[in-house]
Amino acid sequence: MRNILNRNQNKAAEVRKLLASEKVMMVNIISSPGAGKTTLLECTCEEIGRDFRIGVIEGDITTDRDAQRLKKYDIPIVVINTEGGCHLDSHSISKVLGSFNLKDIDVLFVENVGNLICPSQFDLGETFKLALVSVAEGDDKPAKYPMLFREAEAVILNKTDLIPYTNFNIDKFRSDLRDINARVPLFEVSCTSGDNIKMWYDWIRMRLKSYLI
């Protein structure tokens, strides 16, 4: 296992160097299945796609369903099917980077395989990891799956429109998250209703501008 992680780390360093030289920001989006990664990408393409050139890598065990949902945005999309594998690794990312014209991309969103555990252990060479968690999963996820929340540069709590229909305790969620990562930016949004999503747009725009200088 240590060997696998070491080799992954070396290749990730290569990817990171390449992306930095091409001024491409790579965002590794990690969440449980069905937390809303693709829906986040849909609204982000819609909004951020006005000012920045977006590319997407879709990691999935099988099917290209998520990629199909993004086709309408006329952006370059590459699908990686892991065929049972529970995470993407830096070698699979490195292989598909050649399919993009990196000079024409500002931000490359990677939708990792839906899994709150294994993807956090594999550096893809990303600029940063984005953790996404849905209200419907319960307020105890940061405490129970701390690795991702420790590593993420930003956390999105999605599906806040469902709070009235669940026993989700937002104070508990916030305080558990703060115990693990005291300073991480937290965006409490609904990607479907649009509640509060502007905060995410503002943040990712600012992050992109500061990266592309």
Add this chain to the structure above:
Amino acid sequence: MRNILNRNQNKAAEVRKLLASEKVMMVNIISSPGAGKTTLLECTCEEIGRDFRIGVIEGDITTDRDAQRLKKYDIPIVVINTEGGCHLDSHSISKVLGSFNLKDIDVLFVENVGNLICPSQFDLGETFKLALVSVAEGDDKPAKYPMLFREAEAVILNKTDLIPYTNFNIDKFRSDLRDINARVPLFEVSCTSGDNIKMWYDWIRMRLKSYLI
């Protein structure tokens, strides 16, 4: 990887033999984080605990939060913390079986680590796998994560009370599931509102009676 799976399989066969000789049914519950495994166990302990003697193995990366929630039922519970590991394996199960008095248990529920992928690859020696998926995860989960749905002896679709507040298409869910596993029993329930949960109770009772003969 093949070595690991082979060793796991051998130990699982041992566990299965021991449990059969002790007439203990073991149910390996697998789902994404936050699909409702612990809530299902709460209501199942409440209802099925009247007629059958229940034991629980709680698999978690860290914390004993789920076990704490089940303490009120006065049943034997053992926690396995995987310390970052993304699934339980048959060796960890075998080790903790000694903590139970198997003669006093009819059914041992194993709450696996919240993960829709890796746990399906590891036989624990269970009598059968139970797949749990929540409405909030979206109707595309069987198609996107087929392994578990292929292997499960029963599927529970949980949180049906949230359907009115989401774009979950139950016909699509059913037909995708049927493409993968045409005959698997499907229970569409809400563990918190109790909707339709009686179907699950009736089925698990029947399954237990037929096993304990």
